[in-house]
Amino acid sequence: MIRITVVTITYNAEAVLQRTLQSVLRQTYKGVEHLIIDGASKDGTLKMAEDYKNESDQSDRGHKVIIKSEPDRGIYDAMNKGLMQASGDYIVFMNAGDCFPKDDTLEQVVRRCRLSECPSDELPGVLYGLTDIVDDEGRYLRPRRLQPPSQLNWRSFRHGMLVCHQAFYARTDIARNLPYDVRYRFSADVDWCIRVMRETERMGLPLCNIGMVVANYTEEGATTKNHKASLKERFHVMRRHYGLLTTVAMHAWFVVRSVVRK
Numbered sequence: 001m002i003r004i005t006v007v008t009i010t011y012n013a014e015a016v017l018q019r020t021l022q023s024v025l026r027q028t029y030k031g032v033e034h035l036i037i038d039g040a041s042k043d044g045t046l047k048m049a050e051d052y053k054n055e056s057d058q059s060d061r062g063h064k065v066i067i068k069s070e071p072d073r074g075i076y077d078a079m080n081k082g083l084m085q086a087s088g089d090y091i092v093f094m095n096a097g098d099c100f101p102k103d104d105t106l107e108q109v110v111r112r113c114r115l116s117e118c119p120s121d122e123l124p125g126v127l128y129g130l131t132d133i134v135d136d137e138g139r140y141l142r143p144r145r146l147q148p149p150s151q152l153n154w155r156s157f158r159h160g161m162l163v164c165h166q167a168f169y170a171r172t173d174i175a176r177n178l179p180y181d182v183r184y185r186f187s188a189d190v191d192w193c194i195r196v197m198r199e200t201e202r203m204g205l206p207l208c209n210i211g212m213v214v215a216n217y218t219e220e221g222a223t224t225k226n227h228k229a230s231l232k233e234r235f236h237v238m239r240r241h242y243g244l245l246t247t248v249a250m251h252a253w254f255v256v257r258s259v260v261r262k
Contacts, residue, residue, distance in 0.1 A: 002110050002123070003031040005088030005172060009078045011039035013096035014048055016218075019138050021052040023099035029106035030062035033088050037078045038069035045096075076180040076188040083176050089123060090169040093189075098166050098217045099138060109169065109210055116208040125200025126207040127169035128152055129214035136218060143213075152207045154197035157190065158242050158250050165189045166215035170196045174203070184237070186230035191237045198241075 006024055010017060024034050034056070036049045046069055053065040066085070072078045079093060090113075100106065109127060116124050131144040148163045149156055156162050170193075178195045180188040200207060238247040 001031040002090070002113060003033060003088040004029070004106055004110070004169070005033040005035060005086035005091045007035045007037060007079065007082035007086065007091060007093045008095055009037050009075055009082070009093070010041060010045050010049070010096050012041045012043045012045060014044040016097035016136070017045060017048055019099050020094060020096055021048070024094070025052065025056055025059065025061065025063070026103045027061070027100060027106045028104050029110060031110070032061070032063040032106060033086070034063055034065045035082050035085055036065070036067045037082045038067065039072045039078055040069055073182065074185065076182045076184065080179045080182070083179055086172050086176070088172055090127060091172045091175055092166065092169045094166055094215065098215060101132065101213050101216050105214055108212060109214060112210050113208055116206060122205060123171060124208040125171050125174055125203060125205035126197060127210055128163045128207060129167045129210035129212055131164035131167045131215045131217060132213050133219055134216045138216065148209065150209055152197070152209065154194050154201060157194050158238065158246060161190050161193070163193065164215060164217065165193065166217050168193055174199050184233050186226055187233040187237050190234055191240070194241050
């Protein structure tokens with residue numbers, strides 16, 4: 001059985017965590033490990049997580065729930081802890097407030113993974129899908145503006161982060177050797193996805209397009225709240241991977257595109 005590790009990072013997240021926990025609990029796929037990496041919350045987050053673990057243990061889903069709570073040095077440090085502890089074949093980050101669109105989402109992800117064309121008995125290096133935007137109550141608003149191409153590769157992110165982090169399933173053995181760069185405060189996820197895709201290409205493994213919505217998320221996160229700082233960081237990430245001239249040219253196109261849309 002292909003096992004999937006879902007990592008949820010929390011810190012004082014009791015206001016939005018419940019829908020994420022219930023979304024994972026309802027997944028009909030049995031090969032699920034759910035790591036809740038908490039940054040020593042001071043509200044009811046841990047009580048909520050413990051209640052969820054007990055509910056999961058008593059259900060017939062066959063999910064494994066692990067809770068770890070201790071101070072961290074920010075979200076990407078916490079994500080690295082999740083990377084080190086994950087035991088599934090794939091890892092995906094679904095943070096507090098994020099959720100799966102349907103109860104059989106992970107079943108569909110695994111089914112399409114098995115149908116992918118891959119050399120010998122290897123699994124694809126990355127599975128990726130579409131994302132919808134929801135409001136604070138989890139109600140559908142619209143599709144995410146940026147959408148992945150039918151054939152994704154590490155060069156695709158020159159055009160922006162075409163795959164949402166919550167819709168990016170990385171093979172754990174690859175991802176664990178490429179921890180998040182904690183020097184970045186807002187864009188380490190972009191850098192990480194690019195590096196995972198580059199390594200996948202180097203290994204000669206395909207990136208498998210799931211071809212369906214695999215994640216719902218709310219827009220109001222740390223990146224949105226710190227938009228200018230995030231853009232500056234993202235420029236440095238892109239320059240690191242694609243070179244200065246390409247990065248400047250693409251950002252010029254971003255500006256033109258935004259003006260035309262207005």
